[in-house]
Amino acid sequence: MAHPGFFQRQASARRNTSFLVLLFLTAVVLITLAVCVVGYLVTRSETSGQPFHYWLLSSHGLITASAVVILICMGSLIRWVDLAGGGSRVAKMVGARPIDPDTRDSHERKLRNIVEEMAIASGVSVPELYIMDNETGINAFVAGYTPGSAVMVVTHGAITQLTRDELQGVIGHEFSHIFNGDMRLNVRLIALLAGILMIGQIGGFLLRSSFYSGGRTTARNRDSRAQMALGLLGVALFVIGYVGVFFGRLIQAAVSRQRETLADASSVQFTRNPDGIGGALFKIGLRSSYLDTTGHANDMNHMCFGEAARMKFSSLLASHPPIEQRINAIQPGLMARLKSRLRDTESGARLRTASGGNRPSAASSFASDTADLYTTASDRRRTSPAGSAIAAPVLEMASAQTLSERVGTISPEGEDFAIKLLQRLPSTFRGLLYTRAGAIQLCYALLTSDLTQKQQAECLKLLPNHSLFSAQPDLLAKLIPALQNIGEAVRFPALELAMPALRKLDPDERAELIKNVRKLVGADNRVTLFELALTSFLSRHLGADAERATPVRYRSYKSVMPALQRLLSLLARAGSGD
Template sequence: MAKLGFFERQERARRNTTLLVFLFTAAVLLITLVVDLVGYLVTRNVEPTAHFGVWLTSEQGIFTSIAVVAVIGLGSLIRWIDLAGGGERVARMVGARLLDPSSQDPQERQLRNVVEEMAIASGVPVPDLYVMDNETAINAFVAGYSPGEAVMVVTHGTLTQLNRDELQGVVGHEFSHILNSDMRINVRLIALLAGILMIGQIGQFLLGSAGRRRSYSSRDNKSQGLAIGLGLALMLVGYIGLFFGRLIQAAISRQREMLADASSVQFTRNPEGIASALYRIGESSSYFQSTGHASDVNHMCFSETVRMRFAGWLASHPPLEDRINAIGPGLLARFRNRRRDDVRQARPTVEDDARGSLFRDGLQDMVAPLAGRHTTPVAPHTRLSDSAGVVTTANEEYAQQLLRQLPDNARTLLYTRTGAVQYCYSLIFHSMSAEEREQALSGIREARGVLGFDPALIERFYPTLEQLGEAIRLPALELAMPALRKLDPEERRGLEKVLTHLVRADGRVTLFEFALLSFIHRHLSPAGRRADKVRFRRFADVADSLGILLSLAARSATESPEEAQKCYTEAVAGFEGRTVDLGPLRDNVSSRALQEALIRLRALSPMLKPAIIDACGHCILRDNQVVVREYEILRLVADQLDCPMPPLPVAAV
């Protein structure tokens, strides 16, 4: 299988959405025809009709068709509205418990460590973690409408039966679904299948209702018999709907699961981890026992949640053996030859787990410490778009080192709502003088309750910011996102207002302050949960916005106006032509102009976005060094274009 980049995978996710709509429409049409046929057979003795085609265009046929489509549409709409809460709603639907960040349980802390390392390395916010305490099977899934509000749900069996390498393989698989834009279509699939199954549920209701009435009275046997016959027929239609639902799940899901397995190996550099997890499922089970929604989330999970017939056709996941053989042809035989009753190696302690290497290739810590590092050497000829949605060994090593250097007290504070809010304040106050802080604090009325200023807590973050420097600012903000997402809508809006006031208090907005506000708005506002619609498929449509962004990149990456002009000319050369003119280098770029430019560029087709990332990268990497100001431009652009960007690839020292 050809290796796909992040933007190609996004485009394929959009095509999968089109395929889903087509399959759903086809299923609705076929179910409607089957119900029409049932209606024709039931009523032809009452009102004789020449043949089915005539009945189909009669008043009864048209009414029946409209009623079936309405019932299916209503069922899908109800579930669609029910799932408007995104990943959090799906987690509650299956009875999962939100994982407490301060939990001292070694297995839960191990899960959080693995997830946080993967999140920092991949450049996406840390997802909220949930545990299905009553499920002993090995399984997991991610849900949500965007990476910024994703949740990861794991079963109790996943925590207790898998070692760290196996758990990491499962987490890497689920992060692939986040990076490949699979989550949104998975949640939509739940809603659409609910409508398809609605006809069968009505049949079950009619059958049960007729049976109960028959037990109390023997009158009107004819109508009861008709109700029973109709109920059985609709239940049969329900099974047909279930068949089509499974068929749609299989069409959408199977290939993505193989891609996610391959991506997990790519992320972790440890094929045996995920392969061993799959083998353990074969030894035990992945089927849910305690939730009534196992079938609803089957297509979202790491492995099958329910048993089914005709699994070769209708399963949402390829057979376990096929998945293991695809990862490594000799792995299955190796697992089978091992004694199944071998004593599993003792689990590492939490301290060892936090300090241990995530991979088996023995990489050492980076030579230079993070503290005081103002520039980062990068490999020559690096194409930043190739890093989108990819986790490398260097990224993981960087994330591990960063987490090891982050003090425990600061990390614990980031897991609380109050601590996360105060950390946001500290990012702004840290570079201010005492007089500037007093001026910034004046006139703020929204800062009450959890948003109130706590100088003691704010100052507790200063040593960390001074010790680790600018390198910790955005990664620590990503660690704080699960806690910030727990703010209620009014508190989220209040936080954004307070931060905006603090940033503008001195009459200027630095690039980092703009990035901070953009990140908060993108991941905490309702608008951030909505998928960006593709409105532009040519660079000519966004030429002015592209010129604004590249002007900022060129000026930030150079010291003199002459060098900025040269850098800008080089960056725009790949876009300009007979129909595209990005205009001259802009002397000044206001925060409003930059914000509007990024909004328009977000609406570009995913296949056009790599060129923008690489053009910004050309400016940033001209000297094969990245200063903090340049890195903040990179992360700002990547985040606003919905493109997870990991730490930069470090050149060999």
């Protein structure tokens, strides 16, 4: 069966989001009706015992229903605004810190290398990386509104306890969430549940207020009925609100389990190594995936690779299928093999202890035993005949019939291309891409590397005299030769590597960069295909609406026929020599 394309998966995610919103709207309607029933019982004596459906259409009923809907919408809106900063806001909410692109920590560099390989192989932007330093559990999640603005958060336990192939399996799982459009869905889930929770929180506040007021001695007889009514109303709202949250989490968990199963399968497809993600899940079973240092573990549970929070009714509310079920779904019999490998490792450890050696723990010996196996499997995969020739299909953009299928998909050729390309990058060149100044100069170098030195000097004079945005000859002298030596294939991969640094520019700086790039493009009064692609790429990823999903504006090609005619005529002209 053909794997669905990136754009098809994004469209499917939008449909899932619409269905999810419909389910939550149904929950809001039911909660509103439940609160209206409570209001009807409280005011029944004042309304002469009229039937509920008449009361619901009266001023009392309409005010009650409107108040409930407004409160739920306010709760969702407050959380939505709180998360409007995109993936970086979610990362900071859980106390994660950004990983320095030029980090010297070996575990962090391993993570960055894996992420960059998979990003270049799939043709999506390199996500910004964060780490939760104090979390010893094995977990990870991605957040953001669009694939181009995604951030990836990984726990310290994940990068230190997993082998390279196991970590690659986890990263493949998280990339699947980017490809399948799950990130916006996850943020919406958090916001919608916050709105429903608002009713329960107000009920709890009324309940506490009634107990507090009931403790006073003054005017107790006069106010006792009002206090009792307030307490009963609080109890009712508390119960309704938290029952609503319970069913909301049921919906959330059901959707999440489906998406997690898809992500596990996609990870195997991306890495071609079921033992990688299988071993990572097995280690979670041996140890833990809980997030213990943040108060947002319940909110983040459906976003994470493994269960982030301990909960009651886990069979109903768990956002992930059971570990054993996930492993066997990846490959039948994989769980039995992993258990057998662990038993063999423990037996070997006991023999070493009997002969005077130091016995490691079961989990650590399992990790050390499987590390060599996975490294060997990875090396075999990367040196196989299928990957020995660097992916002519990856380098040949003229193969248009499969272009849309390749976007957001990791193929063996694409991964081998990414690995070999990264190996060819000089360390100085690659290090510059991780700095703001180096990333800006890369944009200039991409537009001037094909020019003569005299032409380069003339073009760069167009740039303003600015400490950050003026041409810096010393940096350009390190970037341009590498671009010329490696060739055109390095252009967009290098730009992808520079995107985390470019995203650190503030809005005014981003606008200035785009303005300067357009100056260089217009210097010769003509626009090449690469120049058009570059300016479009920067506008899409660094523009004012960069982190917002692009809405579907047209449902039929007829309304954009003139634009299509111009596009097709341009392609016909560009594709012919006559």
